[in-house]
Ligand code: HEC
């Protein structure tokens with residue numbers, strides 16, 4: 001049988017190498033249907049069976065050979081695995097600026113049983129965050145890098161100025177020794193991956209270049225306050241010409257998260273409510289504070305390292321802290337020593 005309607009590979013499950021089963025709600029006139037496709041020929045439906053009342057996520061139950069166990073392989077390299085990203089631009093809007101690196105952020109587990117306690121940032125519900133650092137993205141959008149296994153991680157795609165173009169708001173993790181691939185930021189569900197070799201695979205895996213001081217684990221007082229002390233405090237403490245915006249240590253966090261329209265707090269809370277991040281609308285890229293400084297502000301000149309500190313803090317959603325207790329913070333610092341071989345010298 002062949003159908004002239006638009007067909008889409010959806011929730012596909014291979015039966016044998018060349019025939020897949022799929023579900024497509026709109027296979028008119030069949031309605032919710034189970035169909036069989038031939039993968040290597042023109043997409044023609046071979047068999048359709050209408051399901052009543054529904055057949056969401058069908059699984060083939062034909063017996064097949066038991067896969068070989070893989071546990072032995074996992075034990076060989078206990079601490080690390082590899083990520084291969086084929087093209088970061090898949091899934092990002094076409095007018096996205098070049099993506100030159102990825103930021104890798106670890107999500108430390110919450111250690112306290114009480115909800116929203118301690119409060120790490122502006123939503124009261126923020127997860128722990130620990131910036132492991134950045135890895136390069138090649139010209140073709142590919143990346144290949146080592147990362148610690150057994151740690152929940154998420155990624156940010158960074159433009160050349162270091163600001164995040166897109167942030168992953170779910171975590172993924174590696175098994176020891178695993179090489180895990182992904183396509184873009186991300187590919188559409190029915191898009192096949194491009195059949196070409198990623199440039200990043202022509203070289204050894206990148207090691208992670210650690211972020212600025214105070215980002216592993218995240219701490220506003222160590223990451224951002226030193227920049228304010230060096231470049232802003234002379235005018236932005238009570239009694240000074242810019243005293244209306246107090247950037248001394250006890251007031252700076254509040255001043256920075258509430259400044260401007262939308263303020264950093266508005267930005268983070270909106271993203272929190274929506275539960276998603278929007279490509280091209282990152283916290284640093286849209287920050288009124290960075291715009292003010294970049295435009296020229298009373299002769300303030302921030303070196304690249306200081307700018308990076310502000311950007312990292314804003315793009316990791318303006319948290320005051322990234323760990324839930326001093327003991328956890330200590331553990332994260334020890335992990336940094338233990339993972340030294342994964343990091344760029
Ligand atoms: C910066 C862009 C970006 C990159 C690069 C990226 N992701 Fe994601 N990822 C996302 C977004 C956006 C989502 C959708 C859900 C969300 O908002 O987190 C997601 C979701 C996921 C999910 C959850 C899927 C689900 O159904 O819950 C996994 C797993 C994942 N990504 C793994 C990876 C892996 C593996 C890589 C490659 C090393 C990768 N991601 C690279 C942005 C990205």
Ligand code: HEC
Nearest residue numbers: 228231232234235236241242244245259289292297298300
């Ligand atoms: C040489 C003095 C000086 C330095 C250094 C300085 N500022 Fe300012 N800033 C001012 C003055 C003066 C104002 C205006 C105060 C007013 O309107 O009451 C101001 C205003 C501001 C405002 C509010 C702008 C508005 O009108 O909406 C922000 C935000 C700000 N500064 C941030 C910073 C930051 C961040 C730094 C450091 C990176 C910094 N400033 C360094 C003098 C300075």
